[in-house]
Each structure stands twice: as C-alpha cells, then as structure tokens.
Amino acid sequence: MGIELARHEAEYAWQAKVEGLPFKVVSVIENQQLEEVSSTQLLQRLYAVLSQLKPDVLVIAGYARPAMLATLLWSLGNQKPAILLSATKKDDAPRSWWSEMLKKWILKHYKAALVGGQPQKRYLIELGMPAEAIFLGYNVVGNESYHPKKIESLPLLVERPYFLTVNRFVPKKNLLFLISSYAAYRQEAGSNAWDLVLCGDGALRPQIEKYITELALQDFVHLPGFLQQDELLPYFAHAHCFIHASIQEQWGLVVNEAMAAGLPVLVSNRCGCFEDLVIEGINGFGFDPDNSQQLTDLMLKVSLGQIDLAKMSHAALEHIQKFSPDYFAQGLIQAVEYALAHR
The missing domain is CATH 3.40.50 (Rossmann fold)
Structure with missing residues (x-):
C-alpha cells in the first residue's frame, strides 16, 4: 500500500x-x-x-x-x-x-x-x-525505461554531440560552475568541442541565461526547460556523456537514469551516489565541485578520443543493473x- x-x-x-x-x-x-x-x-x-x-x-x-x-x-x-x-x-x-x-x-x-x-x-x-x-x-x-535499445529511435533534438545535465536551477546544483568549466573547455577544444544541454528550470534561470550570454555560449548551450520523463528520454538517448556537478546531493537519481541510458558519467564527489555508482575510469569519473579546471580536463578527456567511450558506456549500463x-x-x-x- x-x-x-x-x-x-x-x-x-x-x-x-x-x-x-x-x-x-x-x-x-x-x-x-x-x-x-x-x-x-x-x-x-x-x-x-x-x-x-x-x-x-x-x-x-x-x-x-x-x-x-x-x-x-x-x-x-x-x-x-x-x-x-x-x-x-x-x-x-x-x-x-x-x-x-x-x-x-x-x-x-x-x-x-x-x-x-x-x-x-x-x-x-x-x-x-x-x-x-x-x-x-x-x-x-x-532502468528498463531508459535502456539504450528502447530509446535509440527517439528523435535527435540536438544536431551536434553534447554533454547532458538534468537539474532544478537552484544554487546547490552548481550550474554556474558547470557553465564556467564548459566555457574553458570550449576554448581548449575549439571546433571539436561538444555542445552542452541543461534540462530543467528554476529560480536561477535568468542568472544562468545572462551568464551564457556573457560568455558568448548561446549557440552551444541549450536550455530546453523543465521536461517530464518522456520528454527527457530523447536527450538521454543521444547524449554522449552525463554531468552532475552538485555541491550538495543526498543521492542524485538522475545519475542512475543516465547510466541506465548507457551514458558515461562525470559526477561530483559530493553526490551521495558517487561511491556506489561511479567506478573511476571504468564507467565514469568523479571531480571536486569546487575545482573548475578538473571538470574542464575531464570534459576534454571524454570528448577528444582519450578514452573508449563505447566501453565506458557499456560499463555504465552493466553496473546500474544491480540498482x-x-x-x-x-x-x-x-x-x-x-x-x-x-x-
């Protein structure tokens, strides 16, 4: 009951x-x-x-x-x-x-x-x-709702490869830090840089939009807004990597969802799920949510061919099956x- x-x-x-x-x-x-x-x-x-x-x-x-x-x-x-x-x-x-x-x-x-x-x-x-x-x-x-084979045929909503995050737009989700790290990543990656999709909404949206404009990232950072689960699935289906940058998080169920969709994950080491879900270098990486350079370096590592993304994706999907x-x-x-x- x-x-x-x-x-x-x-x-x-x-x-x-x-x-x-x-x-x-x-x-x-x-x-x-x-x-x-x-x-x-x-x-x-x-x-x-x-x-x-x-x-x-x-x-x-x-x-x-x-x-x-x-x-x-x-x-x-x-x-x-x-x-x-x-x-x-x-x-x-x-x-x-x-x-x-x-x-x-x-x-x-x-x-x-x-x-x-x-x-x-x-x-x-x-x-x-x-x-x-x-x-x-x-x-x-x-997990079965997010399985790659179930969602792979959903429409492609962002043409270029992209990092994905899904959050309420509130301070503890550390989104300004994420955007700053992404801006540094774009400078280093140049034309090979992936886009960034921030799904969600909340009180910080005007501040986030202003910051994206100040950094001239409007063409590369996508804000589709608050989406129900079915509306989120196409973004999970075609993302290349998931990022969760919270400075305080009891668990972070969205990391479960991302791994169930077969996504490698970059997860703040302050998230409650980090110890149990992230196997360093196997299905993703952890980072200090106060260390912008560390996240920038991980974005570069993931997107510029330094790791086997397909192998990491399979490891994420396999590990989350227990949960x-x-x-x-x-x-x-x-x-x-x-x-x-x-x-």
Missing part, C-alpha cells in the same frame, strides 16, 4: 502515473498542491488515513518533514514497527551537536532502515543504528523481516 502526502507539489512538478499499478496508492491530499494545505490539515488527514488503513509495518521517507515524524508517532502509539527510508549522509550539511543528539533519539524509534548506499549506511551507524538493521537498495529507478526496483524490493523485504523479528 502506497500512501502519498499529495499527488502534486510546486517544488517538484512531476506528473505521477499511478494507473495500472499492482497495488493501491492513497493520496492524503487529493485535489490540491501540497504547499496549499496547512500543516494542521495535512496531519489531521494523515492520521485519518493511517487509522483507516491500519498498516502492520510503516516504511517512512525520512524524518525531516513533520508528516513523517507524525507517522512515526502513530506507529509508536499503535505499536507497529517503523522502517526508515534514508538518503542522508554525514557531509550533506554542517552538523551541530544538538541536532545530531536529536537525530539519535529519533532513530531509536525505528526498527530498521533502507538506505541508498555505503555513505548513508555509515551515517546511520554513527547515529547509533545497528549495522545489521540497515539494508541497501533505496535509491533506484526503473533496480528488484534490489529495492529485496532490501525492503529484509528490512521488514528484521523489523518484525525485533519489535
């Missing part, structure tokens, strides 16, 4: 497709955006849904939102074991002693956790959760069994 707080929200304008799923999805807020509903209304409706459904185990997405903490309280009051879904790692943000103590207290009330990878597991262990209660597989996508919905399901089953055995 899936319980979603709302079908729509302003911050992430994805269109959810729940028709035909082999399980029921219940929306706490059905006909409004999440941001339009007061916290009091949301929690009242959430408790009504939980009391009606009477779940045996609750799998709760993090502890940052009040609604998730309220669900944990419901589980404690009704003596139902709770499992934490977490993509948080220690270096996501500056940590204070009092907030870490509060987290340790909260975590004592979960029986198990399902996390993305090794950095996320280490952080929960540091916060006091037993290692044997933490399972892997949280951060996955439906599948089945991997999520296996980890969740293990977490549920552990939670039931230790309630």
Whole structure:
C-alpha cells in the first residue's frame, strides 16, 4: 500500500502515473498542491488515513518533514514497527551537536532502515543504528525505461554531440560552475568541442541565461526547460556523456537514469551516489565541485578520443543493473523481516 502526502507539489512538478499499478496508492491530499494545505490539515488527514488503513509495518521517507515524524508517532502509539527510508549522509550539511543528539533519539524509534548506499549506511551507524538493521537498495529507478535499445529511435533534438545535465536551477546544483568549466573547455577544444544541454528550470534561470550570454555560449548551450520523463528520454538517448556537478546531493537519481541510458558519467564527489555508482575510469569519473579546471580536463578527456567511450558506456549500463526496483524490493523485504523479528 502506497500512501502519498499529495499527488502534486510546486517544488517538484512531476506528473505521477499511478494507473495500472499492482497495488493501491492513497493520496492524503487529493485535489490540491501540497504547499496549499496547512500543516494542521495535512496531519489531521494523515492520521485519518493511517487509522483507516491500519498498516502492520510503516516504511517512512525520512524524518525531516513533520508528516513523517507524525507517522512515526502513530506507529509508536499503535505499536507497529517503523522502517526508515534514508538518503542522508554525514557531509550533506554542517552538523551541530544538538541536532545530531536529536537525530539519535529519533532513530531509536525505528526498527530498521533502507538506505541508498555505503555513505548513508555509515551515517546511520554513527547515529547509533545497528549495522545489521540497515539494508541497501533505496535509491533506484526503473532502468528498463531508459535502456539504450528502447530509446535509440527517439528523435535527435540536438544536431551536434553534447554533454547532458538534468537539474532544478537552484544554487546547490552548481550550474554556474558547470557553465564556467564548459566555457574553458570550449576554448581548449575549439571546433571539436561538444555542445552542452541543461534540462530543467528554476529560480536561477535568468542568472544562468545572462551568464551564457556573457560568455558568448548561446549557440552551444541549450536550455530546453523543465521536461517530464518522456520528454527527457530523447536527450538521454543521444547524449554522449552525463554531468552532475552538485555541491550538495543526498543521492542524485538522475545519475542512475543516465547510466541506465548507457551514458558515461562525470559526477561530483559530493553526490551521495558517487561511491556506489561511479567506478573511476571504468564507467565514469568523479571531480571536486569546487575545482573548475578538473571538470574542464575531464570534459576534454571524454570528448577528444582519450578514452573508449563505447566501453565506458557499456560499463555504465552493466553496473546500474544491480540498482533496480528488484534490489529495492529485496532490501525492503529484509528490512521488514528484521523489523518484525525485533519489535
């Protein structure tokens, strides 16, 4: 049984497709955006849904939102074991002693956790959760939707070879840094340079457009805007390499998507997925998101024939197969069994 707080929200304008799923999805807020509903209304409706459904185990997405903490309280009051879904790692943000103590207290009330990878597991262990209660597989996508053979016939929307990135246009995604690194790359690569496609939208778009103009990159940097998954697929299908330059990222599911499309990846070493997904020199490379020259050099290396792109593409596709919905399901089953055995 899936319980979603709302079908729509302003911050992430994805269109959810729940028709035909082999399980029921219940929306706490059905006909409004999440941001339009007061916290009091949301929690009242959430408790009504939980009391009606009477779940045996609750799998709760993090502890940052009040609604998730309220669900944990419901589980404690009704003596139902709770499992934490977490993509948080220690270096996501500056940590204070009092907030870490509060987290340790909260975590004592979960029986198990399902996390993305090794950095996320280490952080929960540091916060006091037993290692044997933490399972892997949280951060996955439906790889088959992106498989190169499935999307290769989609239309070619950019004529020249290109690097691809997909982000919200917000500061932590480090897009001005990426554009600056790309400008230096173009100067060195000359007529052999690839284009750059930035899919997404957000508050920084005017600043990004101005910066592209200042650097005279209008003919080479493409801004197709915010796109739904089906609209993104042609860009994944024909890209030559994917870049994710965030300075702070719990995981970065878009890297999963890029690898599932068979793309070599250049990934900031501060992304939560970096340790588990990127095999240095095999399916991609990591870089310091404060070191522009390092990213510029990697762009040159990838685009000027210094590596076997086809081999790297195959390695990316092969490695991401483990990180599948089945991997999520296996980890969740293990977490549920552990939670039931230790309630």
